[in-house]
Amino acid sequence: MTQADLSPTLAVNIPATLTLIVTHEQFIELVLANRDLQLERTATGELIVMPPTGSDTGKRNFDIAGQLWLWNRQNKLGVAFDSSTGFYLPNGSDRSPDVAWIRQDRWDALSKEQQEAFAPICPDFVLELRSKNDSIEKLRAKMREYIDNGARLGWLIDQKNKQVEIYRPNQDVEVLNNPVSLSGEDVLPGFVLDLTK
Secondary structure (H helix, E strand, C coil): HHHHHHCCCCCCCCCCCCECCHHHHHHHHHHCCCCCCCCEECCCCCCEEECCCCCHHHHHHHHHHHHHHHHHHHCCCCCEECCCEEECCCCCCCCCCCEEEEHHHHCCCCHHHHHHHECCCCCCCCEEEEEECCCHHHHHHHHHHHHCCCCCCCEEEECCCCCCEECCCCCCCCCEECCCCCCCCCCCCCCCCECCC
8 A cells, every 4th residue: 555545535525515714825725635636726816616627528628728739739829728627826826717818929938937836827828518407598708807807808608508609808698699700800800600519
């Protein structure tokens, strides 16, 4: 038996009615101690434990991330991230979009230590994919938070209602019904997300 076999396992079960308030530093400690959990923290310090998505949502998210990864690899304009990546936003929250992208010069301006931690930066592009049980209002608030913190383009894909909400700074939210593709506009030049599958 190894030392790893003897280490205690911590299971966190937080009822929805219980609110935990933690600082950014405490949040980092909690994340490091619970690497198997998907956690976020609001600007007011509220801890959010996110359950795994269903298989269909996971499949769709992987496809979307793969399309962005391929575009980014070919164009080399920035750095793409999946849903396991956390960002420390300017308002003090710690968030993990389903898909994110940061322009290369902004990423390069961070120190190596900042890149290895929850990078203290808001992505240029964020995407949230609504799963079956996600609250649309909570996702909309999260999208507004990204835009308020410096995101230049955000897509909230609501597969349940076959809609996409497009978020941009200083503009009303644009709602598309059952689109077959989405343009990355000037934020992701030349990127077109294929939604036909």
